[in-house]
Amino acid sequence: MNRIVQCVPNFSEGRDLDKIEKIIDPFRGKEGVKLLDYSRDADHNRLVVTVVGEPEPLKKAVLQAIGIAIKEIDMTKHQGQHPRMGAVDVIPFIPIRNVTEEEAKELAAQVAEAAAEQYGLPIFLYEKSASDPGRENLAKIRKGQFEGMFEKLKEEEWKPDFGPQTPHPTAGVTAVGARMPLVAYNVNLDTNSLEIANRIAKNVRHLSGGLRYCKGIGIELEDRGIVQVSMNMTDFTKTALYRVFELIKIEAKRYGVNVVGSEVIGLLPMEALIDTAVYYLGIEDFSMEQILESRIME
Amino acid sequence: MNRIVQCVPNFSEGRDLDKIEKIIDPFRGKEGVKLLDYSRDADHNRLVVTVVGEPEPLKKAVLQAIGIAIKEIDMTKHQGQHPRMGAVDVIPFIPIRNVTEEEAKELAAQVAEAAAEQYGLPIFLYEKSASDPGRENLAKIRKGQFEGMFEKLKEEEWKPDFGPQTPHPTAGVTAVGARMPLVAYNVNLDTNSLEIANRIAKNVRHLSGGLRYCKGIGIELEDRGIVQVSMNMTDFTKTALYRVFELIKIEAKRYGVNVVGSEVIGLLPMEALIDTAVYYLGIEDFSMEQILESRIME
Structure with missing residues (x-):
């Protein structure tokens, strides 16, 4: 791997190990993609995956995982301590090696556009990718959580950057964006x-x-x-x-x-x-x- | 690559590009071996290769390159400004990552033994691998150069660690050993x-x-x-x-x-x-x- 981007997708499933394995599966055994870590928390009912890869293979693996998470997770039945607005809550892309901030933003935009199109998911671009300073902060986008998104997205101010202007019925809303390594x-x-x-x-x-x-x-x-x-x-x-x-x-x-x-x-x-x-x-x-x-x- | 050893073999050929390519070839396109650099010098009439790899694949590649160098290089016709005693003059192994000094010494000993056996090459262990403090310093071993080795190896003090007690007729003598990264x-x-x-x-x-x-x-x-x-x-x-x-x-x-x-x-x-x-x-x-x-x- 020469050009490396890190991705830390957060999924709203921290309890069902079968579902967790299915969601993680696209990050395993792929050329140009390496799963570094994943941790689930039952109280938060949330899964945080840390994966690195070359931009193209990483993009494909992330899109696959989004598709699986949407199929496996039903947000209308989701409860947990961590604030969340979607089955795939947030997907940050972080430039690590031989990748510029601009290229990480481009990758985030490509994933956002493809996920909106393939899965009918409304997507907000956040952090460095934000289309507006009011959308840089994830907490502001997520305010109201899954349950509040159905009303929130009706406001012109909260029209998603990609996808429909209404939440996915069972998968809600997703934020995608580039940020620097923390x-x-x-x-x-x-x-x-x-x-x-x-x-x-x-x-x-x-x-x-x-x-x-x-x-x-x-x-x-x-x-x-x-x-x-x-x-x-x-x-x-x-x-x-x-x-x-x-x-x-x-x-x-x-x-x-x-x-x-x-x-x-x-x-x-x-x-x-x-x-x-x-x-x-x-x-x-x-x-x-x-x-x-x-x-x-x- | 998780366990990494670096090897910097020095070959006595800095002029004939065909021969140089043949010698380098075993380090290309192999799983677990990566050629980082090579530089040849016509005045020195010498080739210095920098390669890293997992211990086992690296060992195999180095042994192949030794075999090719012995076939391609005739030390009886070799001239150059750099002191040299053999077609494969010196092979240092350097522990880089998840490899101990002891393991690098073990690798050096394996290569020395196999090269002596397969190619009838007398080999001195040097640096950290030296069997005697008087053999740590490469310059002391190499003193007399290729031409002087035929007499030098007759002395009990200069009995090689592996291989025959007489230089290879066209490939001379080789030093192999572990050293730390410089x-x-x-x-x-x-x-x-x-x-x-x-x-x-x-x-x-x-x-x-x-x-x-x-x-x-x-x-x-x-x-x-x-x-x-x-x-x-x-x-x-x-x-x-x-x-x-x-x-x-x-x-x-x-x-x-x-x-x-x-x-x-x-x-x-x-x-x-x-x-x-x-x-x-x-x-x-x-x-x-x-x-x-x-x-x-x-």
Whole structure:
């Protein structure tokens, strides 16, 4: 795999293992597609699949999985703790390697158009793919959930980007869009003051004047008696990990507090850390093609 | 490819393109083997191939290439600027991913034994595979070159590890061994004093009291009017890049000199830089399995 897109489709089925296996099946044993992970939650009654692939084979596999999910899931009988508006609730496409943001948006649009046409599914484009700033935020699109969509879609403001202007009777509505890889990154402080962690979070996060692609809050690590600035880095290619790390060190100084470490939760693309190493070592003219693994994946 | 070994065989043919293509052919189009690069030099009359693969398919491909090289190359007629002792001069095996040093040594021993048996080739194990400290250094084994091997192998001290105690009449002698990935890493200083670069190189390199897996010299970058400490890091898993970088900064201080950047020449494994990022960010409990690309390669 040389050009790699990640896709993390969320399906509204977290209980029936037979149905879950059927939905996942299109992501298995295909050239150019690799299933990395899937997790289901019975309380949420939701399935989250993590898959990567070359754009074309990935597109085909996702469209197959949508078709199966629509057949298997009946939203009129669905209950669960997680907000949801459709059998295929949301399908984000994330550029990972040799794929631009524009190309991920193009892929999302192709999947949205084909799914609307093949399955009569109304589809909203969201995040980077949004046709309107009011549609970037998934929570806004999903407000009202499956049950509320029948009224919501009648409003001109909520005309879907693709497909009919009425929800699929049993599969509801789906959001499809491109977003950048999200890195869950936390920085630990040698204090137990949650207030200090929250103040620092406010200083570094975008919402309150900080870095453009950083969301953050303070949280307590009770068992360790310390606090941390817990963040989602929503585009590390533009807001680098080292930048927020150094900024937190600077902000912590004013409280006489030190940074004692950090943590990365879950997966992240190699580039996020290579970028950081290249910064600290001051490496000149570095190319990702110098990474042996990049060459192997070509 | 999940378990990856790199192999960089050196063949004594840098001029005849037909022969070169024949020698490279076993590394093309094979499941579990990927040819990354090859470069030939007519003056050196030498071919350097860079290939990666899973241990078993790589072993088979290397043995095939050895057989072809022995048939195609006649060392009695070979001339070139680079020292050489055989048609297949040297075959290093380098553990890259999910392969231990021990397993790379085992692979080297298997190839050495099979090549000796199949082709009647005397073989010395060198570097990490050496049966004796006096055989670690390739230059010592190769001393006397092809022409001198006929006398050298008569000495009890230079009995080959595998194969006959006399050179192959037209293919000479081959060295096979495991070594760690070598990273060519240079650190630039804001001075034009070669003496300072050399003093710092002496302080950080193993030979004169520095870090165990670091070789280094000072060199001038004439076009930029600065100097650099030019290094070969011979095992970055034990002597990390950030460690030598920080040590050079500390040493440079005593001369009132600053480090102004660094450079990596050629390829390096992702782990060498991930390790560095994890150090500078103080990331706790990081696993290489958190790298998306690691998961994709599984």
